[in-house]
Amino acid sequence: MKREIIKLPIQSFCFGVRNAIDETNRIINNPNTIKPIHMLGEIVHNKYVSEYFENNGVIVHKEGKRIEMINIIENGSVIFTAHGVSSEVINQAIAKKLPYYNTTCPFVKNSIKVIQKYLHDDYIVLYIGSDMHPEVETALSFGDKVKLIQSLDDVNNLTIASDKICVTNQTTMSTYDIAEIVEALKIKYPHLVIMEKVCNAAKERQEMIKNITSKHKNDEATAFIIVGDSNSHNSKKLADIISKYNNNIYFIETVNDLNLPLLDKFNKIYIGSGTSTPRAIIDEVYETLLDNSKIRKPLTLEDYIK
Numbered sequence: 001m002k003r004e005i006i007k008l009p010i011q012s013f014c015f016g017v018r019n020a021i022d023e024t025n026r027i028i029n030n031p032n033t034i035k036p037i038h039m040l041g042e043i044v045h046n047k048y049v050s051e052y053f054e055n056n057g058v059i060v061h062k063e064g065k066r067i068e069m070i071n072i073i074e075n076g077s078v079i080f081t082a083h084g085v086s087s088e089v090i091n092q093a094i095a096k097k098l099p100y101y102n103t104t105c106p107f108v109k110n111s112i113k114v115i116q117k118y119l120h121d122d123y124i125v126l127y128i129g130s131d132m133h134p135e136v137e138t139a140l141s142f143g144d145k146v147k148l149i150q151s152l153d154d155v156n157n158l159t160i161a162s163d164k165i166c167v168t169n170q171t172t173m174s175t176y177d178i179a180e181i182v183e184a185l186k187i188k189y190p191h192l193v194i195m196e197k198v199c200n201a202a203k204e205r206q207e208m209i210k211n212i213t214s215k216h217k218n219d220e221a222t223a224f225i226i227v228g229d230s231n232s233h234n235s236k237k238l239a240d241i242i243s244k245y246n247n248n249i250y251f252i253e254t255v256n257d258l259n260l261p262l263l264d265k266f267n268k269i270y271i272g273s274g275t276s277t278p279r280a281i282i283d284e285v286y287e288t289l290l291d292n293s294k295i296r297k298p299l300t301l302e303d304y305i306k
């Protein structure tokens with residue numbers, strides 16, 4: 001029987017990622033941009049996209065928090081990544097007279113505004129997110145009235161007396177995890193104001209993945225591959241959703257991670273990807289699964305940003 005390899009309909013860069021990559025290209029190609037160009041973190045969570053920019057002269061800072069990164073920069077200009085940045089970091093760039101460019105995704109900007117609005121109205125803001133993610137770093141920079149919730153255990157450990165409590169979230173969280181946490185919060189704090197802020201791009205992929213995977217619940221003949229960087233939060237969430245329905249889930253960064261002999265036993269393989277996964281990497285995985293004997297041209301750094 002011929003094996004079916006199916007590329008899911010929504011793949012590769014979302015609008016926020018596309019925008020951040022294109023904007024960064026414009027910045028580095030503008031002769032008026034002051035050099036050296038620093039980037040606080042990877043522009044989007046994909047090491048190959050980041051490598052393209054490093055190869056084009058951008059200094060990508062990868063260690064520590066954004067505020068620590070900007071503190072060590074003495075000259076040149078600075079690019080803030082799609083994941084957003086705190087006002088503390090922006091103010092530090094201004095104080096150090098470093099010209100800066102902000103490629104924050106509009107969905108992230110919007111979620112930051114929600115935090116600011118509710119803090120201004122004297123609410124305690126419960127923020128559902130994953131520690132160490134740059135979006136969380138920005139959210140927590142607003143002070144101790146923002147409380148990070150990563151799990152149901154964190155909900156159980158909460159002790160808040162205020163009658164003004166709002167819950168919001170990192171834009172790339174799983175809507176299903178959020179629903180579970182919000183339900184638990186509502187029992188504890190019935191007056192909770194819910195401001196769910198999963199971005200449209202993450203949401204539509206999660207729904208697509210859930211719809212397809214639920215049709216293959218415990219189906220031993222079907223496997224799912226998610227292509228994404230190990231630092232890509234939204235990619236990992238897609239794999240998490242699949243694992244609730246089917247154990248045959250393989251998270252890979254590139255074609256080199258494919259275990260072809262292991263995949264041989266499946267009749268059907270679905271391929272999905274996160275919002276920061278280059279299309280060229282996904283296509284390479286797809287073509288290899290279709291026909292591994294074909295000679296493929298190695299990908300270039302330019303391929304990763306198309």
Ligand code: SF4
Binds near residue numbers: 171
């Ligand atoms: S995943 Fe969502 S929040 Fe992140 S860049 Fe894409 S659209 Fe923006």
